Amino acid sequence: MTMLNTLTIADARAKLASKEVTSRELTEACLSAIDGAAALNAVVTVTAEKALAMADAADARIASGEADAMTGIPVGVKDLFCVEGVASQSGSKILDGFVPPYESTVTAKLWDAGAVCLGKLNQDEFGMGSATEYSVFGPTVSPWRKEGSEAKLTAGGSSGGSAAAIAADLALGATGTDTGGSIRQPAALTGTVGLRPTYGRCSRWGIIAYASSLDQAGPMTKTVRDAAIMLGAMAGHDAKDSTSADMPVPDFEAALTGDIRGKKIGIPREYRLDGLSDTISAEWDRGAQMLRDAGAEVVDISLPHAQHALPTYYIIAPAEASSNLSRYDGVRYGHRAKLAAGDGITDMYEKTRAEGFGPEVQRRVMLGAYVLSAGFYDAYYRKAQRVRTLIRQDFEAAFNDGIDAILTPATPSPAFEMGKAAEMSPVEMYLNDVFTVTLNLAGLPGISVPSGLSADGLPLGLQLIGKPWEEGELLNTALAVERAAGFDAKAAKWW
Numbered sequence: 001m002t003m004l005n006t007l008t009i010a011d012a013r014a015k016l017a018s019k020e021v022t023s024r025e026l027t028e029a030c031l032s033a034i035d036g037a038a039a040l041n042a043v044v045t046v047t048a049e050k051a052l053a054m055a056d057a058a059d060a061r062i063a064s065g066e067a068d069a070m071t072g073i074p075v076g077v078k079d080l081f082c083v084e085g086v087a088s089q090s091g092s093k094i095l096d097g098f099v100p101p102y103e104s105t106v107t108a109k110l111w112d113a114g115a116v117c118l119g120k121l122n123q124d125e126f127g128m129g130s131a132t133e134y135s136v137f138g139p140t141v142s143p144w145r146k147e148g149s150e151a152k153l154t155a156g157g158s159s160g161g162s163a164a165a166i167a168a169d170l171a172l173g174a175t176g177t178d179t180g181g182s183i184r185q186p187a188a189l190t191g192t193v194g195l196r197p198t199y200g201r202c203s204r205w206g207i208i209a210y211a212s213s214l215d216q217a218g219p220m221t222k223t224v225r226d227a228a229i230m231l232g233a234m235a236g237h238d239a240k241d242s243t244s245a246d247m248p249v250p251d252f253e254a255a256l257t258g259d260i261r262g263k264k265i266g267i268p269r270e271y272r273l274d275g276l277s278d279t280i281s282a283e284w285d286r287g288a289q290m291l292r293d294a295g296a297e298v299v300d301i302s303l304p305h306a307q308h309a310l311p312t313y314y315i316i317a318p319a320e321a322s323s324n325l326s327r328y329d330g331v332r333y334g335h336r337a338k339l340a341a342g343d344g345i346t347d348m349y350e351k352t353r354a355e356g357f358g359p360e361v362q363r364r365v366m367l368g369a370y371v372l373s374a375g376f377y378d379a380y381y382r383k384a385q386r387v388r389t390l391i392r393q394d395f396e397a398a399f400n401d402g403i404d405a406i407l408t409p410a411t412p413s414p415a416f417e418m419g420k421a422a423e424m425s426p427v428e429m430y431l432n433d434v435f436t437v438t439l440n441l442a443g444l445p446g447i448s449v450p451s452g453l454s455a456d457g458l459p460l461g462l463q464l465i466g467k468p469w470e471e472g473e474l475l476n477t478a479l480a481v482e483r484a485a486g487f488d489a490k491a492a493k494w495w
């Protein structure tokens, strides 16, 4: 019999419906896989009791004939989603001891649909990073290894815990957030599917903020179909988030026909960077061929301002972060530094923030405060906002020209070795995001689909960028790539 934790959401749903398995059995299989995977450090808090109670409730709901698409499906939750009564600290020491008295809208929707909460998943502190090495809980390790090597590899970031959990079959689905690539990059490095929806598709309420104009929640799953199912349960308007879109949530799964004949797919020439690795470049060409073979028309396009996306992102995201993170002052929640006799309130702020934030977060807070400061606002922040508009207009022009989706690499390389965060300069680390940040600036949906293996056996992912609010169509194009690629490799179990 298949190990139940290795099932896809779609298969588990079918087996739950036919009463072949129970949610309790699925949940127990995941909990025992989590127990055996401490070496990956993907899960930072296990909510076993809660999970089993939710599983029993789901089984009762299924028995009464009221199951939803996600009823009884065990999922993991990125640490930065507030889950009522469960420690939620966004990978940061400064939120040590914070147990939210409320539930994020996205997780509330998942639980309302009957999904089961397995626990919280590791991430870079406040979502800042590309390797899940900047976490108070320590780094997440990818289940993947290079052929013939025992070196530990990164699971990507910042949703590295979610990606590792899916790749290692610890959960059937996981939530992630994507501010500049944190769903798509870890998905690409771990052979999993990661969908970042259109900005405003999912409510940000109860998600510990990084950069509010860029943050968006999305599903991380084993297959494209699972991403469609899970997004359906996460999405929807929420009066508590004024940026969440007041529009109906379509049946994303219904869009999955696999038929993309006649669709026009753009290949943006600005993404063909100098020094792009042969492996990544060849994979990109292979992806274009897969789409052509499936009947799509593949055309070269230009997104002239895309080359400025990375520096633009690394001005806007830290600016918003410095503002969002000013609330961590040692007064209201989380960590407070021990004070010496005679220390005043400023000492408390300074000591608390120096102890509570890791070095990358401190760097971003300083960068953000700098670009927003009176003397530099026009030169950096205002200019970045203008470039952001130009980047968005490039995409609008391409879509107005009849382009249905855009194909690019998801990452500039396969997974790199762990410990690199310490060795790399911050800018080298930021370069990991070169293909992903562009669509965040434009508010567009994007998906990373596993498409093949590198010569040394590591997963490679392709990114598809879609039109706003057309996640169904985007998922359908991704399905065509998934089918053509036939990617079914799994990490060999060593943990």
Ligand code: GLN
Pocket: 126, 127, 128, 129, 130, 157, 158, 177, 178, 179, 180, 181, 182, 183, 210, 317, 433
């Ligand atoms: N790696 C990017 C950053 O560090 C993206 C992070 C994200 O999407 N949360 O900002």
